[in-house]
Structures are given as C-alpha cells and as structure tokens.
Amino acid sequence: MARLKDLYDSQIYPALQEKYGYKSRMAIPKLEKIVVSMGVGKAIQDKKYLETAVRDMTAITGQKPLICKAKISVSNFKLREGEPIGVKVTLRGVRMFEFLDRLINLAIPRVKDFRGLSPKSFDGRGNYTVGFSEQSIFPEIDPSRIVENQGMNITFVTTANTDDESREMLRLFGMPFKN
Numbered sequence: 001m002a003r004l005k006d007l008y009d010s011q012i013y014p015a016l017q018e019k020y021g022y023k024s025r026m027a028i029p030k031l032e033k034i035v036v037s038m039g040v041g042k043a044i045q046d047k048k049y050l051e052t053a054v055r056d057m058t059a060i061t062g063q064k065p066l067i068c069k070a071k072i073s074v075s076n077f078k079l080r081e082g083e084p085i086g087v088k089v090t091l092r093g094v095r096m097f098e099f100l101d102r103l104i105n106l107a108i109p110r111v112k113d114f115r116g117l118s119p120k121s122f123d124g125r126g127n128y129t130v131g132f133s134e135q136s137i138f139p140e141i142d143p144s145r146i147v148e149n150q151g152m153n154i155t156f157v158t159t160a161n162t163d164d165e166s167r168e169m170l171r172l173f174g175m176p177f178k179n
Helices: 002-020 048-061 093-110 163-173
Strands: 031-039 066-069 084-091 128-132 152-158
Touching: 002 093, 002 163, 031 048, 031 093, 048 084, 048 093, 084 093, 128 163, 152 163
Parallel strands: none
Antiparallel strands: 031 084, 031 152, 066 084, 128 152
C-alpha cells in the first residue's frame, strides 16, 4: 500500500527530475487520481446487472461507486434520460496507490494472452486510459458469482504536461507497456 508512495518519493521523483531537468520539485509530474468506470448497458432491461456492477466495483476499489445516469434519451437503445447505466469510482491518496499496486502486480498478470499495455492510449495532456474486457482479472472477484462479464475502463489522471512525461512516470511505477 504505502510501498508505491515511498517508491514515488524515493526513486521516481529523482529519476523524472534528472531526465527532464525540472528545477523545482513542484514541477515534477504526479499521479492525481485514478478513475475506474464500468458501463452497464444491460441495466436497462434488468436492474440486477447494476447491483452486480456496484458489488464488483466496491470489491475491486474498496470504495462505494457513484451510479451514473443517462444524460439524454435514445429511443433505439430504449434508454430514457435519468436511467442508471453505469458506475464509477474516483480514487485518490492512499487508496489510489493501493489500487495501482494491486492492478500492476496482481490483476494485469492475470489477463489472458497479455503482451503489454498499449503506449498509444494517452490523450495528449498526460492522462492514460486502459480498458479491460472482464472484471474477473481482479482477485477480489469470485468467478462463481459473476452473472455477466463486464468490461471496465481505468483512467490515470496526472499533472504531466506531455504524454512522454506521463508514460515515463507510469513506466517507473511498473506499468508493463509494449515496446
């Protein structure tokens, strides 16, 4: 839990400062927050899918998720404005580093046919998003209780100005990017 925070202070800060020549410690990029979200389109037909998503997201992140509601109505999807269609959690501080540690060391190695994370999923402002097709890669999820495999997106929001700085910081944390 505190292992990654200590690593951040003792090794990552100095490495980034040396590589990019930052004059001030405040200019060094930091990991601000991690946003974990799950779209639950099947919740339109059956509310149990949303309850399952809330249960799984709570187990994965250790925090109760926010239920996201539809902003507009879409008749083709039988979706009405205000209906719950997803869940999300914003992690900061100790919980963020705890989640990052579990993601890198436990969850990502459990992905089938894993060849590394795409280094192209940066948004141009130093934020990185990765998607997983099923929640069962996390050890907190009991595979026998899964009603439906549900995908999820994980977004790493940083204070980095460029994608290169952010990529280097995440690489130093141990993110397994493709070469």
